[in-house]
Amino acid sequence: xxxxxxxxxxxxxxxxxxxxxxxxxxxxxxxxxxxxxxxxxxxxxxxxxxxxxxxxxxxxxxxxxxxxxxxxxxxxxxxxxxxxxxxxxxxxxxxxxxxxxxxxxxxxxxxxxxx
Amino acid sequence: xxxxxxxxxxxxxxxxxxxxxxxxxxxxxxxxxxxxxxxxxxxxxxxxxxxxxxxxxxxxxxxxxxxxxxxxxxxxxxxxxxxxxxxxxxxxxxxxxxxxxxxxxxxxxxxxxx
Numbered sequence: 154x155x156x157x158x159x160x161x162x163x164x165x166x167x168x169x170x171x172x173x174x175x176x177x178x179x180x181x182x183x184x185x186x187x188x189x190x191x192x193x194x195x196x197x198x199x200x201x202x203x204x205x206x207x208x209x210x211x212x213x214x215x216x217x218x219x220x221x222x223x224x225x226x227x228x229x230x231x232x233x234x235x236x237x238x239x240x241x242x243x244x245x246x247x248x249x250x251x252x253x254x255x256x257x258x259x260x261x262x263x264x265x266x267x268x
Numbered sequence: 269x270x271x272x273x274x275x276x277x278x279x280x281x282x283x284x285x286x287x288x289x290x291x292x293x294x295x296x297x298x299x300x301x302x303x304x305x306x307x308x309x310x311x312x313x314x315x316x317x318x319x320x321x322x323x324x325x326x327x328x329x330x331x332x333x334x335x336x337x338x339x340x341x342x343x344x345x346x347x348x349x350x351x352x353x354x355x356x357x358x359x360x361x362x363x364x365x366x367x368x369x370x371x372x373x374x375x376x377x378x379x380x381x382x
Contacts, residue, residue, distance in 0.1 A: 197374070203370075252369040256311070
């Protein structure tokens with residue numbers, strides 16, 4: 154069975170600084186997708202960034218980038234130039250390559266951003 | 269386009285009572301998911317629909333939970349009777365086939381069972 158582990162329950166960062174959130178996963182599949190979702194207090198899950206396992210190039214979306222290490226089964230999220238609005242729960246998620254398959258989430262990391 | 273709608277946003281019930289949640293997915297999204305998110309955990313799939321058929325309900329406690337998706341659009345999730353451990357946020361999501369198969373989430377329903 155596939156599992157996703159986030160070992161950092163809480164992280165904090167100063168505004169304008171950089172922070173990295175960690176995620177490891179376990180799977181026997183060779184093709185899959187990985188995601189980072191943001192969940193603010195409003196509870197709505199918002200997709201931050203996605204990575205296809207067959208792509209060697211790390212995904213980037215503006216201030217958000219990932220470090221995808223397929224052999225190590227590691228998928229970290231780097232947030233640059235942190236903003237107060239980045240404060241939220243961040244969930245790492247895995248999905249098998251079947252397009253309609255379910256998401257498997259980690260336990261989340263609460264990110265606090267200090268002015 | 270309008271997002272995934274869910275109601276109610278909050279519900280408080282006593283144990284052994286019944287409760288129902290409603291989800292209206294984004295128009296045209298054939299695949300719909302119900303996730304349960306217990307406090308301090310990530311969401312876990314309860315049931316997945318493709319149109320009005322069930323694709324995966326392996327994690328649904330079928331002795332107390334039921335779900336349906338009539339006409340392949342709106343969906344309802346019911347709990348009867350509720351237990352204390354059912355306290356959680358219930359998230360509905362629908363799948364777009366136009367944007368890399370992204371799942372779009374609703375705002376969730378927070379259920380408290382006392």
